[in-house]
Each structure stands twice: as structure tokens, then as C-alpha cells.
Amino acid sequence: MHIRNILVTNALPFANGPIHLGHMLGYIQADIWVRFQRMQGHTVHYVCADDTHGTAIMLSAEKVGISPEQFIEGVRLEHHRDFQRFLVDFDIYHSTHSEENRELATDIYLRIRTAGKIAMRKISQLFDPERGLFLADRFIKGQCPKCKAEDQYGDNCEVCASTYAATDLINPRSTISGAAPVLKDSEHYFFKLPDFADMLKEWTRSGVLAVSVANKLSEWLQSGLQEWDISRDAPYFGFEIPGAPGKYFYVWLDAPIGYMASFRKLCAEKGLDFGAYWNEGASTELWHFIGKDIVNFHALFWPAMLEIAGYRKPTQISVNGFLTVNSQKMSKSRGTFIMADTYFRHLNPEYLRYYFAAKLGQNPDDLDLNFEDFTLRVNADLVGKVVNIASRCAGFINKNFDGMLSATDSQPVLTAEFQRAAAEIAEHYDAREYGKAMRQIMALADKANAWIAEKQPWAVSKTAPQSKEVQDICSVGINLFRLLMIYLKPVLPQMAQQVEAFLQVPALHWAQASTTLGSHRIGTFIPLMTRVDPASITAMLDASKSSLAVPVPAEVALLSPLAKEPIAAEIEFPDFAKVDLRVVKILHAEHVEGADKLLKLTLDLGADDKGQTVQRTVFSGIKSAYQPQDLIGKHTVLVANLKARKMKFGWSEGMILAAGDGKDIFLIAPHEGAVPGTRVT
């Protein structure tokens, strides 16, 4: 057999929010393909990473009050956890904010520049004078110039659907600071994409893309490509452009390079040959699985970059459509904006893997997750049809034959029919026509059930429970079931594992479809999958509704604290000096019985002039945001000369500083090294 060497990538999720079921569609699609290829005996490296750069990330980190590096690492771990839970089995889950990526992005940029494909020119953009940063359209809101609707984004109006430049907005303002933006010039770096138009026209038609996707791209190709702006001005979270202080690579420049970076790290860990997968003329395969929203980046910019930098281009770009839930766009208020984490708390990920597989083809059509259909289909197909075959046969084998299967196959014709199907099912998997594969597998499951019904082993068992006939029938049933599980394993890896344990066989792979089990002892049957409980779906939708937090950054900015509560009247320095702020260490923290919001804190102010340790007891309304044990040992700031106040639960000797609106509360803490008792000025 010809062994294929394939590098598979999944689109890099943006590190600005949690993974939801819409994301999951593309990852499950790719994971099934990877698992299938591996079962065939091919070599597959499967890489992904978080896409971590850009203004949005910078602002999100700022909002939470941590560095972008800390922010993206937290998100990365959460994303990776979600993928693992859904059995998406990456070899590595890296980050675009990595040394590998910095080196590769820098190197590729320099190769592009050396080839003369970088242009520089001044452009004029709206700029937030308060925050000192240039504003992308989505960070500007104002009145639509056409229909005068309020509160419209800088590129188009959601009310009258007209498009315009952000500079046309009436009364524009920055959604970050609320300030009126001003026009400002800046030098930008451009990638000369039009020079690649001929290559791209040919390449996009060379079979690397579905025809409908190529058609879509020809829209751009025919209307003429424009130069691509690849630089952003500081402040920007990303990689600085070599030889251009204060200029950074636009996030989409280094994002696809993240595929290479992730693989480079994997190569270092496993001793693989990086060049064998990326050098021009490489004989290996490179597959990108992406969503249809990012086709232009992967099928226009990316191949052009690769070509000029001397790398190979992708073998195939597999594009998936969007996910709708109950025929509608995912909606937070309807509870259909479902996070992977929320789903995982209520339902088995393999249900979703099967449901997606049953409806996926190679075309980038949108896929509807209809929960009624989901429930019926998963229950009928997986539990009612497939698992039922094992369930109804195993009892006889376990009870009457001590788990032993017949030595020979009494129905070679039927078995051969199931085995022959392997080739066609494999073709469907390979072509990413999972829906067709699932239909064929379920048709076989129907056939197996009908055959067992015809043979009626339970009737034979009544008169001759230990007869060879009963053993033969049920052995055939178990073997047919085993074949079906081989075919389903790419979709249901966890269930396949349970089946391997039940059958007492090593890990199933595709080639074993040509064999059967004879004179083999199987284990006791255990329920392999439980039915979807509609109550769990209701609970999940409710949970999604109530946790609809996770607001879009721009919206948060609009409701900025500053906008809600403007800065207070001016004071003189002596006014400020009256307030004596001191660093304190939290010695102890505990819940207060009967108090809804309060925690009781014991604070250490260090030693006074007599060497006596000074402590304060403070009641603080931070119960909703902090657990007492998490506070102990931490430093914070105390208003030390505030008059003590008698509260219901005792005297509170001062206040500690915290930021927040009552819902989210953040304690103010000094940087490391501050000593209790130190005055804050």
C-alpha cells in the first residue's frame, strides 16, 4: 500500500473568546478525517494553535487587567481543554505568539521584501486621540450618513444596509474611549498581491478547492486584487516588523504562518523533518481545514506568500460552512449560542460528532443543528440500530457459551457483503462525504437487525439454549457489529474503545475489516451508549441563556465604566494627601454568617514604631467575586485612616480598594515586592 504522509491543520481559533459549537464543526470534521487516515495506516501530523495577535486581544487583556501574554495563555489552555473533551486529537496545540512563529514570520517577510513584493505608502486613518491608537472600523460608531440611524459601525449600516467609509459617519466616536476620532497619516506596508493574480487564477482551479469555493474566489480575482495592508501601528499586540520600529505585522500575516510554527515545534519534539512538509516540491500532502469565512486569507494571500517565500502550497483546502441551531443563526437570547463547555456539561460529545458526521459533505454548505432531529437521530441510529445488534446477541453468548464465539462463520455471504462495503465507505471518508458513509453504515445496521430477526435466536434458544445454531447466529451478529464499529471508529473513538474492551481485542484498524473473530472469548456486554435525554438539552439551552455574558469587546467598550460614571470634580493635591493608603497583607479571610455580600478580612500592616504588629479587621463586599482561601496571603491596599464603622457583624476598620460595578469585582493589588505598611502615593 502507498503510505501517505499528510500534515493536517485546523483553522486557528482567535484567542478572544471561548470555543462554541460553531467552531467545533470544522474541528470535528478534520479530526474524523485524521483518525480515518490513521486507521488506514497513513502517517498524519495534526496541528493547531491559538491565533493570538491584534488590537482586540490587547484590549481584552487590558479589560481583565492582565498582560496580553497571560491572557492568551489562559485562553489557549481553555481552548485546548475544549478540543480534548470533544475528542479532537491534535498532536500539538501551540500559539502564534511563540518564538517559532516570530522567527518564521520574520523570515518569510524578509523573503517577500527581498523579492520586491513589499510596497510602502502613507494612508490616512481614523485615530483615537485619547487612547493613541488607530481604529479599525469595528471600533468606530456613529450616525449612518444615509439613513441617520444611530449607533452604527464604521463600515456599514445595519439598519439601511448601506456601506460607507468610517470617515463618512456623522458624529463618529471611538468605542474604546468615546473620544471623537481624528484623521491621521501613517506609513503602511503592503504585500503586492496583484502580482500573483495569474498564479492564483490557475491555482484556485487546480482541484485544491471545491468548485463552489473557487467560483466565489473568482469574484475577487476578476474584479482585480488589491495590495494587502500587512502592517499596524503601535500599540499593537504582535510581532514588530524588522527594520520598522513601531510597526507590527497585521494578525492575518502571521496567523497562517502559525501552522508552520506549530509544526516546527512538533518537529523539534518528535524529530520530524520540517522541510519534508514545507519545502517547495515536497512530495507530502498539506491539508488545511477552515471555515468559509476565512477562505480569502487561505486561498489568496497565503499561497502567494508561500510561493514568493519559496515554500510549497497546500494540497487541499477543505472548507466548511456555518452552523445554525434550529434553523437560525446562533443567538444568545434564544440560548442557542452554545459554548463547547456548556454542551460538555450536559451532553456526550460523541452525540455531536455523530450528528455532524451524518450531515457533513465536502461542500461548504451550512449545517443545521436541530435538537429534535439530533435526539431522534442519535437515539435511533446509534442506540436503536448499532448498539442494539451487540446488545441483543451478547446476552446469549455470555450466558450460554461462556463468552465464546463460534469457530467458523456460518454466514460467509452476509459477512462478505459487510466486508465489501469497507472500500466504498473508505472512499466516502477520504472524500469527506461523511454523510454518505454514515448512511451506508446505517443501512448495514438495518440489514444486520433484520437478519437477526429472521433467524430468531431467542426462539431456538428456548428449546436448545446451548445449541450450535444459537451460538452461530449470535456470533455472526457480534462479528457484523464489530465490522460496523470499525467503520464508525473515526467518528466515535471513545465508544470504539469501549467496544474493544468488550470484544477483548486490540485497537481496531481499517484493515481488520477483512477478518472476523472465531473461537474468541468476548467480555460481558456493558451499555455502550445511553440515549439522549431531552431534559439535558433543555438544561443546556437554559444554561446557555443564563451565561450569555462573554460580550463582544466593542459592545463592552460602549458601556465603558467611564461612560457610565464620568470623572468626578477636580481636587487639589492636599485633598488627595488626606487619604492615607497603605499596602496590607491579607492574613485571614472568612465568610460572615448571615451576610450576603461580605467577607471578613484580617489585614497585616506590619510593625509600628514600637515593634508591635498592627492588624485591622475589615468587612468587604467582595464575597461574590472571591473565595476566602484564595485571598489569604495576597497583598492589597487599605484606606488606613478611614473612620471605623460599626456594622451589623462588627466594627470595620477601614476599606480595601477594589474596582468594579458590583457584579465583577477586582481587588487592587501592588506589584510584587511591596511590603505591608508602605504608604501608597
Added chain:
RNA sequence: GGCGAUGUAGCUCAGUUGGUUAGAGCACCGCAUUCAUAAUGCGGGUGUCGGUGGUUCAAGUCCACCCAUCGCUACCA
């Protein structure tokens, strides 16, 4: 506005290059069965194939226009 995708039975979807009475699974109804996680088997379909108008001996399948839904419209993540 422009462009694209989709629109086939109650639900989810198949329908290859136009060719006999348009299919599958689920749901539903009836019967059988009771080994199996109330699972299984057999039987049951009068669907303006989104609409209108064309091309053709023949159109779900090709063409035009229209309607609906969704999406895209590159310095947007």
C-alpha cells in the same frame, strides 16, 4: 446595492451526464415479535421537487425572471 449558497414528504437529507409511476432515515399509523438500553421486523407516501415563464419528444435536473432564508462584499475579527 452587487455577488454567492440554499429552497425536494411533518423533520433531516439523497437525487450522477435531463429519460419509465421522485427516494432514504426518522416521526406517524397498523400488524408481528419480546433476545435487546420501551430496542427489532414487516406493511403503509395524493410531496403544485420555492414561484412564474421558457428550451426539449422528455426537466427536480438546463435557461430567464421573481420570492424566501442565510452568507460574503479584502486594511473585518
